[in-house]
Amino acid sequence: MIPARRFLLSPFVGVTLIAVLVSFYFRSSLKPPQHQRLFSAEELALYNGTDATLPILLGILGSVFDVTKGKSHYGSGGGYNHFAGRDASRAFVSGNFTGDGLTDSLQGLSSSEVKSIVDWRGFYSRTYTPVGKLVGRFYDSQGNPTKHLKGAEAKASRGAQLMEKQKTEEAKQPSCNSRWSQDEGGEVWCDVGVPRLVQRPLEIAITGSMSKRCACFEEDQLDQSGLEIYKDCEPHAKTCRV
Numbered sequence: 001m002i003p004a005r006r007f008l009l010s011p012f013v014g015v016t017l018i019a020v021l022v023s024f025y026f027r028s029s030l031k032p033p034q035h036q037r038l039f040s041a042e043e044l045a046l047y048n049g050t051d052a053t054l055p056i057l058l059g060i061l062g063s064v065f066d067v068t069k070g071k072s073h074y075g076s077g078g079g080y081n082h083f084a085g086r087d088a089s090r091a092f093v094s095g096n097f098t099g100d101g102l103t104d105s106l107q108g109l110s111s112s113e114v115k116s117i118v119d120w121r122g123f124y125s126r127t128y129t130p131v132g133k134l135v136g137r138f139y140d141s142q143g144n145p146t147k148h149l150k151g152a153e154a155k156a157s158r159g160a161q162l163m164e165k166q167k168t169e170e171a172k173q174p175s176c177n178s179r180w181s182q183d184e185g186g187e188v189w190c191d192v193g194v195p196r197l198v199q200r201p202l203e204i205a206i207t208g209s210m211s212k213r214c215a216c217f218e219e220d221q222l223d224q225s226g227l228e229i230y231k232d233c234e235p236h237a238k239t240c241r242v
Helices: 004-009 011-030 041-045 068-074 111-127 147-171 203-207
Strands: 037-039 057-060 063-066 129-134 177-181 185-189 194-199 212-217 239-241
Touching: 037 041, 057 111, 063 111, 111 147
Parallel strands: 037 129
Antiparallel strands: 057 063, 063 129, 177 185, 185 239, 194 212
């Protein structure tokens, strides 16, 4: 019979123990958290704030949060009640709070819009209690992320990278100062250089549409292509009405 001390110190026992621990870790990590409930759309709809005996729940990108502590906003008659009892992810950026606008479809949204929705999910994660997942577009029947959720998160990440790149690029050419008043309208001006409108080349990838910004250019930069003089503004004026 092998003495207990020699048995415990044997290499075979050590390897076996490590294998058991690794196996246990992976089995545990692959299981969804036990407290995470899986909701169907019909079940989630019951928690829309109309029944005072039930909590108020909201879904965004398939994650479900208890927003009962904000019932003055999310409860019946509240300004954000249209979000309660459903996943209306798209409405967080579209502003369409009626009919087809209250949907979790992200089709056609730009990377910056999808990033905004991901940021909203982060807000709810920090502010309210997560209670489960909505089975459907973003989570399967086992509570695992679907290709739609992974795609949305990848698109949001890409949008964040593009926005940071645009910020870095635009910092190389200072933006104009600007102000606006109801009586006088708007104007732009430069402390150094003169105002010019320039295209924002990354904007179409970020927002899905082209746009321009006002930047200040010094005299020796004015021969660059793509610089647009403001309408009715003198070519070398430091201030332009807009």
